[in-house]
Amino acid sequence: MYTPNQLQEVIENAVRNINYPAHPERLYEPIRYIMSLGGKRIRPVLTLMAADLFNGDIQTAMPAALAIETFHNFTLIHDDIMDNAPLRRGKQTVHEKWGVNNAILSGDVMMVEANKQLSMLNSTVLKDALNTFNTTAQGVCEGQQLDMEFEEQQVVSITDYINMIRLKTAVLLGGAMKLGAQVAGASVTDAEQMYEFGENLGIAFQLQDDILDVYGDPEKFGKQVGGDIIANKKTLLLLKLKELANESDLMELEQQSINKDHTDKIRNTTALYDDYNIRELANVEMRNYSDNAFSALTSLKVDEERKTELFKLAALLMNREY
Amino acid sequence: MYTPNQLQEVIENAVRNINYPAHPERLYEPIRYIMSLGGKRIRPVLTLMAADLFNGDIQTAMPAALAIETFHNFTLIHDDIMDNAPLRRGKQTVHEKWGVNNAILSGDVMMVEANKQLSMLNSTVLKDALNTFNTTAQGVCEGQQLDMEFEEQQVVSITDYINMIRLKTAVLLGGAMKLGAQVAGASVTDAEQMYEFGENLGIAFQLQDDILDVYGDPEKFGKQVGGDIIANKKTLLLLKLKELANESDLMELEQQSINKDHTDKIRNTTALYDDYNIRELANVEMRNYSDNAFSALTSLKVDEERKTELFKLAALLMNREY
Numbered sequence: 001m002y003t004p005n006q007l008q009e010v011i012e013n014a015v016r017n018i019n020y021p022a023h024p025e026r027l028y029e030p031i032r033y034i035m036s037l038g039g040k041r042i043r044p045v046l047t048l049m050a051a052d053l054f055n056g057d058i059q060t061a062m063p064a065a066l067a068i069e070t071f072h073n074f075t076l077i078h079d080d081i082m083d084n085a086p087l088r089r090g091k092q093t094v095h096e097k098w099g100v101n102n103a104i105l106s107g108d109v110m111m112v113e114a115n116k117q118l119s120m121l122n123s124t125v126l127k128d129a130l131n132t133f134n135t136t137a138q139g140v141c142e143g144q145q146l147d148m149e150f151e152e153q154q155v156v157s158i159t160d161y162i163n164m165i166r167l168k169t170a171v172l173l174g175g176a177m178k179l180g181a182q183v184a185g186a187s188v189t190d191a192e193q194m195y196e197f198g199e200n201l202g203i204a205f206q207l208q209d210d211i212l213d214v215y216g217d218p219e220k221f222g223k224q225v226g227g228d229i230i231a232n233k234k235t236l237l238l239l240k241l242k243e244l245a246n247e248s249d250l251m252e253l254e255q256q257s258i259n260k261d262h263t264d265k266i267r268n269t270t271a272l273y274d275d276y277n278i279r280e281l282a283n284v285e286m287r288n289y290s291d292n293a294f295s296a297l298t299s300l301k302v303d304e305e306r307k308t309e310l311f312k313l314a315a316l317l318m319n320r321e322y
Numbered sequence: 323m324y325t326p327n328q329l330q331e332v333i334e335n336a337v338r339n340i341n342y343p344a345h346p347e348r349l350y351e352p353i354r355y356i357m358s359l360g361g362k363r364i365r366p367v368l369t370l371m372a373a374d375l376f377n378g379d380i381q382t383a384m385p386a387a388l389a390i391e392t393f394h395n396f397t398l399i400h401d402d403i404m405d406n407a408p409l410r411r412g413k414q415t416v417h418e419k420w421g422v423n424n425a426i427l428s429g430d431v432m433m434v435e436a437n438k439q440l441s442m443l444n445s446t447v448l449k450d451a452l453n454t455f456n457t458t459a460q461g462v463c464e465g466q467q468l469d470m471e472f473e474e475q476q477v478v479s480i481t482d483y484i485n486m487i488r489l490k491t492a493v494l495l496g497g498a499m500k501l502g503a504q505v506a507g508a509s510v511t512d513a514e515q516m517y518e519f520g521e522n523l524g525i526a527f528q529l530q531d532d533i534l535d536v537y538g539d540p541e542k543f544g545k546q547v548g549g550d551i552i553a554n555k556k557t558l559l560l561l562k563l564k565e566l567a568n569e570s571d572l573m574e575l576e577q578q579s580i581n582k583d584h585t586d587k588i589r590n591t592t593a594l595y596d597d598y599n600i601r602e603l604a605n606v607e608m609r610n611y612s613d614n615a616f617s618a619l620t621s622l623k624v625d626e627e628r629k630t631e632l633f634k635l636a637a638l639l640m641n642r643e644y
Contacts, residue, residue: 119449130448
């Protein structure tokens with residue numbers, strides 16, 4: 001069995017060796033750029049881990065892993081345009097560097113590149129892989145749409161919110177794992193189980209992110225603690241609080257949403273969260289999904305020993321304080 | 323053999339029967355909208371005609387035809403954003419109606435829809451079809467990139483210009499035909515021949531468009547005669563003139579490019595074209611490609627009788643005055 005770190009290196013190498021056409025330079029340069037910004041390559045690592053779990057050859061599964069990573073990076077380019085984001089992984093976003101039109105088009109051709117990768121898979125698994133990939137890609141687009149719409153909406157239910165993060169983030173983790181399983185010849189049931197593992201892990205991870213934004217260790221959390229509070233972002237915590245708070249606390253929350261003193265805003269909003277025990281309620285919700293993830297992996301009929309690396313990775317992802 | 327009109331109706335019906343998801347509504351509504359704006363459905367008609375030519379069942383080929391049509395309409399949404407176009411087929415463009423972010427994302431999911439259509443093809447032809455489709459899609463993106471770049475460039479060679487229209491317009495016609503042939507089980511050589519037919523026809527058609535912009539019958543030409551001249555668009559005619567004109571005529575051309583009186587601008591620029599016999603030179607260039615197209619179809623080893631409808635369609639496309 002490979003460790004995640006080993007696979008990350010294999011993928012890093014494979015990404016470096018992708019040959020994009022030389023011309024038109026301005027079309028392909030942004031692709032090389034965003035693909036080289038790195039990151040943990042978590043999605044393609046999951047694809048290869050899933051393939052490895054079912055005794056699949058990781059090089060045979062590589063086109064699926066690269067398709068997933070390429071697609072993911074394509075969504076980053078287009079999402080950054082929509083979110084008007086100046087920075088991605090500390091570097092200029094593609095549309096800042098090359099302009100919006102160029103960023104739209106480089107993204108488009110990147111989706112084609114992802115499909116080209118995928119089409120290199122063996123014919124025997126191609127149709128199933130395409131179905132998984134397309135369903136996944138469609139879900140991600142739907143998630144981004146819902147995310148944009150929720151920003152404009154006054155009221156968003158927790159069910160709708162979790163469905164949004166499921167689509168925007170978690171289906172890609174689920175799809176990545178399912179793809180890896182399918183390519184390695186796993187049964188339909190096993191591939192579906194891997195999907196469940198990935199999707200539930202993805203939701204749990206995202207909910208944990210919401211919690212850590214408020215309660216994370218500032219020394220370890222990668223982003224600014226309270227960033228979501230400052231931005232009035234609709235997170236699990238905010239939506240739970242809105243459900244539970246009495247009228248006067250809702251008015252206080254409303255007041256805080258326009259508080260220009262960020263330190264004060266974070267302190268007062270966090271106090272409201274504390275009053276309603278939101279941290280624990282959110283933890284319960286999160287654990288619900290991480291439990292689902294672990295039990296999907298537990299019930300999988302595969303040598304227990306082969307599951308070790310995936311359990312370790314999942315535990316690592318779910319026990320972070322950063 | 324089916325006639326183009328019959329196939330257009332079959333496609334129109336199939337397009338109407340595509341079931342896009344109901345939610346998120348704002349993501350899928352633009353797709354229904356642009357797909358319903360109609361047009362001649364020339365690309366999917368070519369796919370089905372190619373399949374029919376090789377005795378393929380047109381319903382079996384339908385997923386390929388719909389993939390091509392869906393992809394084409396996706397490019398219209400994104401191109402209209404990049405070109406800042408207010409109207410498409412006389413109606414509001416998607417980004418005007420739903421905003422740029424929505425238009426980007428609906429386009430993205432439309433590319434996924436195209437791939438979903440394609441993946442419904444029989445497994446036996448799927449890999450070849452994917453290769454043709456992805457190569458085609460990539461070419462179209464490259465063509466759009468070059469088109470945008472040429473707008474900023476002072477000097478564009480005729481070779482580069484024809485390569486741009488080849489990529490932006492003609493490869494999709496070639497790809498549409500090749501797909502139809504592949505799906506019907508045509509040999510590699512025959513499928514390639516169909517590609518040549520479609521691509522050359524596409525280039526010839528686009529060059530004819532350049533000519534008709536200046537010399538078309540105003541009563542029959544669908545667009546405003548002289549529209550390219552008013553917009554200083556780099557067409558075959560303008561590039562040829564720039565190659566041939568002497569210094570004083572080049573200065574006159576430069577003058578005309580900033581002439582605010584459009585009628586005067588069209589008259590004077592056309593006079594320059596006439597001085598250098600540009601119409602005939604452009605016709606020679608165009609006929610070069612239409613000859614290539616016809617000879618690709620002629621040399622195809624298929625019952626002559628079966629070629630009739632394609633020959634008729636090509637002749638119709640190439641002898642229009644509109």
